[in-house]
Each structure stands twice: as structure tokens, then as C-alpha cells.
Amino acid sequence: MLDHEPGEFLRSMFAVSAEMGALSGHLPERGLTPGAILPGSHTMQAFAQSGVLLYQLSSAPLADDEATLVGTVKSRFLAPVVPGDQVVIDVRADRLSGRTFAFSAAATVEGRSVAGFRGAMSRVRLDPAKARPW
Template sequence: MTTTQDISQILELLPHRYPMLLVDRVVEQVNGKYIKAYKNVTINEPFFTGHFPQKPIMPGVLILEALAQASGILAFGSVGKTPAQGSLYYLVGIDNARFKQPVVPGDQLHLYVEMTRNMRGIYKFTAEASVEGRVVAQAELMCTERSVS
């Protein structure tokens, strides 16, 4: 099943809100397989006032967070649950993270995440962020589903 999702649908799947919501749109998703999404990076982002004022660069940890949020959307879609049903996905591991180029205001950060494994509620993903077809970051991510009450 391939789906697209706008911001209102993303808000139903992720508990994040401004300024921590880092996925603007899902352009393609095949549940249990992969997701393609993006984040529009603007000078209005609150982190640019301190990172770095003279040469604004999106922090690498926030690029990883955007990839993790896309992973969460994919995980929710793959099991057919939502946070409203009392469950969340927590990031539990990041391996082999690499940053190749800076991300700056005006860039559109494309997020590609592929689910590589699901075993007993632990999900593994390979993730890649790119700008204009150039890879800017890569990582292997793990998340787990937890009930919240």
C-alpha cells in the first residue's frame, strides 16, 4: 500500500509538536517496507539562532531526529496503530551515523527510511537524508513500541 500524508495526518501519528516536529510531508509509504518524506528547512527554525548565527547549519542530531520521526510514521503505518490508541515508538539506538554535508536554510531535506527488521517489537531501519540528490546523512536506527497510559 502506497500512501501520502499531509501535516494534519502526520500530527495524528507523531506526538511531536513545534519546534520538535521535523517531518512536513510523507510523499510515499509502503507499510512494512519504506517511507519517503521531507522537511522544509527555513531560516525561521529556532535552532539557527544559536547554530551558528554567522553560518546557519542544521544540527546533525536534528537530521537524525527527522529520520527517526519518519521511522516512527512507518512503524505506526506498518502495525496499523496510532498514539491515540495508547502506544508510542521510542528511539532506542543509532548505529553508524555519518554526516556528509551541511544542511542550510532553504534546503529541502529528503528523508528515506527502509524497515529492515521487526522482531518482538524492536524495529530496525536504514535511513538516509539527502538534499538535491546528494546524501547529507546516513544511519541505522532502532525503535521499540511502548504502551503509554
């Protein structure tokens, strides 16, 4: 995390390494970070994790019987991300209403836009009588 203001924004960064598993065998002649590979790209994962952090910093930490579920994500990948890049994710709180949080983000490399995201998540209570989903 680089900077944040609860209820407003969170700025984070991740460095792209040629050693990332997603790059292995993906366009071997040219290391590109895939925009969307199963189970998801590193950039989208960084967006979701940054959103979870902003949500918790803007409300309250999760209780022992709660989990955060990202319900929807819309993404647009605008430019390639390559090993050596440092991707800055600037997440904005769009709406916080009860147990639901809507957020958006811009991903940049050296000030150049590489992706944009919109998402929503919610807190859910886990039934302690049931087996944990993980």
C-alpha cells in the same frame, strides 16, 4: 510524507528555514543546520518521526496504552544543510519482529547525500495505574 509502502519504505521531506530555532546564534555568520545539538537535530528528529510512521504503517496503530520508544540511533552527517534546502529522508524497514523495528535511512538534498542513519524502536505498554510520563 512523499511516498510509502508498508513494510518496505517511507519517503518524507522537510524544508530548512532560517527561522528554525536550532539555527539561532549557531555560526551567526553562516546559517548551518547543526548535525547534533541538544536535544537533537532537526534532521535526526525527521528520521525518527519517519521511522515511527513507517513502523505504524507496517504493523498496527498504537493502542491507547502504548508508546513508541526509539532505543538506538547511529548517525553519520556527511555534508552541511543550509536554509533553503529541502531534505528528503528515505527510510527503509530492515527488520520487523514482534514489538521491535529496525530501520535505516539516507538523507539527501537535491540527490546529494547529507546524512545516514540506523535505528531501532519498540512498542511498550504503559501502566495505566502509573502517572503518564508526559
